[in-house]
Amino acid sequence: MPELPEVEALRVFLDGRATGRRVARALPVAFHVLKTYDPPLTAAEGRAVTAVARHGTFLDLALGPGPGSGAASDGPLHLVVHLARTGRLRWHDRLPAAPPRPGKGPLALRVALDGPDGPGFDLTEAGTQKRLAVHCVRDPAEVPGVARLGPDPLDPSFTAASLAALLAGRNRRIKGVLRDQGVLAGVGNAYSDEILHAARMSPFRQADRLTGEETARLHAALTTTLRDAVDRSLGVAAGRPKGEKKSGLRVHGRTGEPCPECGGTIREVAYRDSSLQYCPACQTGGRLLADRRMSRLLK
Known part of the structure; x- marks a missing residue:
């Protein structure tokens, strides 16, 4: 998509x-x-x-x-x-x-x-x-x-303080919040994985429990990841963005491959019609995330 x-x-x-x-x-x-x-x-x-x-x-x-x-x-x-x-x-x-x-x-x-x-x-x-x-x-x-769209994360006025205000009071996993178009416009399944990997943050982290330092780190990962992806996509012929998108992804869609940061194995949580990918070593302290049905962390 x-x-x-x-x-x-x-x-x-x-x-x-x-x-x-x-x-x-x-x-x-x-x-x-x-x-x-x-x-x-x-x-x-x-x-x-x-x-x-x-x-x-x-x-x-x-x-x-x-x-x-x-x-x-x-x-x-x-x-x-x-x-x-x-x-x-x-x-x-x-x-x-x-x-x-x-x-x-x-x-x-x-x-x-x-x-x-x-x-x-x-x-x-x-x-x-x-x-x-x-x-x-x-x-x-x-x-x-x-x-119904939320703010655009590439708008110059969207700061770390703006992100903190959006996350306040949202007792939901950060992965779902990033994908919610009513909260933040334009981020989907693939780039939410990429952003969380760049921020070294678990996709199951509760959005309203992030510290100030974590929020600033997430904001930096959000804007840098998206801007870098835009730069990669510029100049690609119209109608053929999919290949360029996939080639630039570091964790999404790469289950079982080595993490480009630490060399660990990229893992997956599968849902009925989608999945998320993450690196346990970089994002969850080595713990494997349970699937949605179990809704808890496995050691």
């Missing part, structure tokens, strides 16, 4: 190529992808892309006023995209000449820029669980997932 670093790199990529261009056509190919109906998706056509922003793991293409008159053309619009688990954005310097065929392949939505022979991008989604979402709205806050 694309997390904050991949989506931020994709935002930079798209901003450099789409901003200033006009949306010639926005064509949904899969019926499930469009989550809004007012204004209609056709209201995006003829508008210029004025900026590409990011809200957590949501991409936001800001569109200027429409070329016509009427309610659909009044004021700016936003195309807000969430790639979910398996969604991808694929940029084309020149879109295929043949129109897309509904129901064929992973293509969910196509956006053509500057006319039929111009560039554009496709939104695709593999697998059977279709969660890719596109919202055409007047304000990004109209999207429920955006409205």
Whole structure:
């Protein structure tokens, strides 16, 4: 699943190529992808892309006023995209000449820029669980997932004191708190593992029991890990962030491999539909974490 670093790199990529261009056509190919109906998706056509922003793991293409008159053309619009688990954005310097065929392949939505022979991008989604979402709205806050987001950890105003305030009173494991989009925007399963490993902190540590020094260490690990991941992802071709993400991960998805810090064996806690990875030597004083069903530490 694309997390904050991949989506931020994709935002930079798209901003450099789409901003200033006009949306010639926005064509949904899969019926499930469009989550809004007012204004209609056709209201995006003829508008210029004025900026590409990011809200957590949501991409936001800001569109200027429409070329016509009427309610659909009044004021700016936003195309807000969430790639979910398996969604991808694929940029084309020149879109295929043949129109897309509904129901064929992973293509969910196509956006053509500057006319039929111009560039554009496709939104695709593999697998059977279709969660890719596109919202055409007047304000990004109209999207429920955006409205509930906590602060962005890469915002310059997000300090160690900001993190301490978020953790206060949260009697939950720190792994779950970091993944909670209502607490902190953009961090998912993979980077929460990476952040906790960099902070040398157990994923089962209670969030409201961190000391001031531990909170400062977690904040430093949080911002450094995410910024380094953004830097690695910049320049990777749109639609192919997964390989770069995996190559940069030190513990997540590396069960049984040696820890790059201490050489110990990376361990796993498995859940029904996900898992976490950690280094016992670096993070738990050598103790193995029990699985969720036991909910305790094993020696």
